[in-house]
Amino acid sequence: MSTRIPTRRAAGPAASRTGRLLSWLAPLLTVGGLIALWQGYVRWHEVDPIVLPAPTDVANALWRDRELLLTATEHTLLVLLLGLVAALALGTLCGIALHRSPALRRALEPLLVGSQAVPIPILAPLLVVWLGFGLTPQLVLVVVVAFFPVAVATRDAxxxxxxxxxxxxRNLGATPAQRLRLVELPGALPGILTGVRLAVVFAVIGAVFADATGQSATTAADPTSSGGLGRIVADAVPQLQTDRAFAAIVLLVALSLALFWSLGGVERRLDRRSSPSLPI
Amino acid sequence: MSVVDDPAPPAPGTSQAEQAPHTPASPAPSVVAELRAATVRHGETTLLPPVDLTVNAGEVVAIVGRSGVGKTTLLHVLAGLLAPTSGDVTAHPAALMPQRDGLMPWATARDNAALPLRVAGLPRADARAQAERQLDALGLAGLGGRRTARLSGGQRQRVALARTLLTGRELLLLDEPFAAVDALTRDELHDLLLAHLGAEGRAAVLVTHDVEEAVRLADRLLVLTRGAGLVMPAVPLLARPGDRLAARGGESLRAAVLEELAR
Structure with missing residues (x-):
């Protein structure tokens, strides 16, 4: 029997390099193709740029409004990062508590699920009423939407x-704290990170809504004051600057992807590391 | 149940004391664990029939019996994880090696073996170094950094054994430790276990459903049936486990155990 069964590994390093190239190329091709279709459609049918700006119009707006967009991106990124860190801390603690105490789990479950059922567009203006303008209501909204996936992932992990x-x-006589630090948390780390990755997507939505409702009164006069990308979208559409709204959306998508992918990178690094353990 | 560091000597005249293997080096073998009419019941169900058992320092006691007769329960009682419903237990702190290894699959062999040392409060670096030495001694040199999920069944059992040995406790409680490995590996692990127990003078209670294995490893056998535990006479102590089977006592003992189990 000398038939060789072709396997992926047998194809050698050259094949794996093409594979890696393809894994980069595939998303570029789909996104690039979609943009080309979009461009072609708008140009062919001479669509009004107020209704649907062409990708080139959006690129133009990105450059034209770069200062406005940059400050807005900074603001949104700040809200996102602070909110995610807070959601990670609160979500992990909540997950640990839920795991530890079945009574607490029964007591908190309706509240937790309920908090996710409240629609963000309704919650956002209410938070502004309760907490005033500024960073606080935006952060609270991001935390409210982002901590749930973290808590559930932590509990399950x-x-x-x-x-x-x-x-x-038990036989070793480990204390609950040792059990958590030496065994449970290191084992749960990949699961918790997956929860955080999911939370990123929710957090972006939360940040945009918080932003959009947050400061219309103050930013009407001075649009560069302290609004984020959500503010820009909310303001640009009624001002018929659809290209700017699209430019802000492009940046939002880029932000989400960057966060999502870098967390994926952390997960992979953790997976490659010989043994996940806490730095204690 | 009570766990004592220095248990009282066994009551004179009990059958267990008479059956203790006589080792010239230690004329008065000290007792590391003792059960007296210990039972465990859960409602109407009997999880452990009344058992009398004395484990002396340095000896291997094998527990054989059918599934569901209470072998694991007996180990848990000895480990202090379960209090007997009636009867008495005195035992030195014992190290349990549960069925299906109980390793953390995401962690390395080294970190798994080091767990008892970390629980005891040793700094990570020291614990890892000690674990690495123990793994080397069990034939896992160079594999300390590998995740246990990526080890073979036999290698995982060695890691679990390393973890159990690193507790430093003088009584090991092994719950079917070699059930999931192939015959060749099992032979290797048998030799390894006996060598380590002998070198360090530790005692072990070994649960197995494999009579062959029990006869080969044990100084004494406890045949657990639904009625009660019955301690079989000692196997002649010979230098190598292989010799035990060959010894006259081995064959007849094996037959006796099988007969007992068939009842």
């Missing part, structure tokens, strides 16, 4: 501990 390992820990 912590529940993944095998009963045998639990027996060993």
């Amino acid at each position: 912590l529940a993944g501990l095998s009963p045998e390992t639990a027996l060993v820990l």
